[in-house]
Amino acid sequence: MGGYMKEKVIDTIIRNNLIEKGDNVVVGVSGGPDSMALLYVLREAKERIDFNLYIAHINHGVRGKEADEDEEYVRRVSNELRIPFYSIKVDMSKYAKENRLSEEEAGREIRYNFFRQVLSKLGNGKIAVAHNKNDQAETLIMRFIRGTGLDGLKGMDYKNGDIIRPLLDVSRDEIEEYIKENNIEVRIDKTNFKPIYSRNKIRLELIPFIKENFNENFIDTIYRTSRLMAIDSDFLKKYALEKYEQMVYKETKDKIIIDREEFSKQHDSIKSRILRMAIERLLGYIKGIEEKHIYDAINLILKNSTGKRINLPKNIQISIGYGHFTVEKVDLKEKIVDYKYMIDIESTTKIDELKCEIITEILNVNEVDVKKNNRFIKYFDYDKIYGNLYIRNRRPGDRFSPLGMKGKKKLKDFFIDLKIPRDMRDRIPLLVDDCNIIWVVGYRISEIYKIKPETKRVLKIQIKSKEDLYGTRYSSNIN
Structure with a gap:
């Protein structure tokens, strides 16, 4: 299965154009089975695609001596493989407290910030992370519990900006078999086996319960579902983009003016996508803009309330004009969105x-x-x-x-x-x-x-x- 998994991952890379010749690829390596498998597969993929590989490791400072040993292990592996190594040691608990984040959120933010710091030193490139088929299932369950739409149910993408996920088509069982067949030493984070975080509870308690009582192939089932959702989501995204380009009067880095009559003719799903698209073009991201904000904005646009405006998070304001509406970045320091x-x-x-x-x-x-x-x-x-x-x-x-x-x-x-x-x-x-x-x-x-x-x-x-x-x-x- 080890050789099969390698070919499967390389096929995912080529089919989804995740890595191109000459790319700088920073792979996040914790020392655990998933990231070590990714590292070794990427090393073999270099024989077919000529790219530059770098290792990045974050010592979160949570597990004391064990965390230090993880860092030293990954450093040793990088030396043995002759792959450039970058590391950072942080106090994740302190960072979480100072930034009012959960430890999960803090860890994620610290990781990607560091990966991008490394990329900027290299002159940009891609960040390879070890999310696999099981992680995809956990993500979909978490999103469903918290509430999400079609785009959320498609799960994590193979490629999202500078982030690539070459292992999304392989399961944790396949990864463990690959590790075993290739005699790859790994580090085990014992906190992954404690139900102390939401994701851990889903992995350790909820998914085993579903597999035992309802569907033993649940991971594959939810994986197939995510792929079906992705097909529909991608189609709607392309369709909404076509409509967006037809109804935009003017677009600058701070302001987008949209034909209100054409907007009003669209299906609710397309209205929501067009509005999100406009906001994302202004901000560069959509995080922090929730469905309730989009819903309130659409209601205002459809009411034909010329002169009215609504303030959204991230300093976004939508104002209604004659025959059009404007989405723009403004200074809202003294204003606060309805909540x-x-x-x-x-x-x-x-x-x-x-x-x-x-x-x-x-x-x-x-x-x-x-x-x-x-x-x-x-x-x-x-x-x-x-x-x-x-x-x-x-x-x-x-x-x-x-x-x-x-x-x-x-x-x-x-x-x-x-x-x-x-x-x-x-x-x-x-x-x-x-x-x-x-x-x-x-x-x-x-x-x-x-x-x-x-x-x-x-x-x-x-x-x-x-x-x-x-x-x-x-x-x-x-x-």
Whole structure:
């Protein structure tokens, strides 16, 4: 099987034009089975395709002595194979904390940043990573659980910008057989066998359960599904590009003007793709622009609301003109996109727009010292809360029952009374349930949800942020 796997990978490289003559290819090598198999196959592929091969290794600083030994092992292999070696040692846990990322996200960001640093020294090229058929299955499951569309269900691409994945057509079993037949020494990261990350739980618990109880060929089944999704996704992408090119009036590095009538005629799927295409051309990427942002933008475009505009993440603004709409990069430092997140009780919720965390806890009233209230820690009568909890910014028509007041008043008037500047009002988070505003965060809680003598259960909410949510405090009238 070892020779078969090698031919299979080289066929994937040639068929998908992953590596061309003269390319600089940086292969990420951890020392584990997948990356070592990729390294040795690429070394053999060099005999058929004349390219330059380099090894890059990241010591994440998580596993102490074992991580140092991994680095030394990969360095030794690079010397034996006479392949140039680059390495870096980082504190992944510290990086994750400083950048408000999970350790998985931090590791991924650190890896690709380093790979690209190496590439820039070499004068550009390609990054080869060891994602295989099993990784593809895990990725698809994760995306399905979190929610995704057709493009997400096609899984990882063989080629995505400067990243190539030569092992996508081979399974982990094939890789292990290749390693065994070729007597390749590998390093084993024991954390891969602990269900401490979402991906590990899928690999170690969910997929084995599915294979045992539903489909023993699940990996191959989901692989075939991803290929079918890829075919449809690629067709729609090409079709949307044709339509995009037909309806664009003008395109610069900061602004794209699109015919609104032609846009309105398209199927919803194509509308979404065209809008994403425009944003990606301006930014160079689409990460951070979610389906809810695209949906809101399309609704505005179709309403024929000339003069209206909507702000999206990443300083993207869409404005409506006569017969057209404009997608552009603008300075939105003082503005914030509309957002709404459901808050899970007794957990921590991250709010990207505000770079903060919301921590919730249910307590018995006897455990609470209300005097410990401060601007960003508040206590509420938990049994008064109706339905789900959300954090969002203001919406037109919002009304609020400020602590100490009978009845409700317009949130706009509440802000005016506190002399909060107009350009700051969209930045103020609101804690709401399915009926009312519970807390204008940092300013006032609702009279409806205050703790009373008859209160039994208390919801404690704490908001943590590295930065002041609003900058200067605009009013001392805070309860």
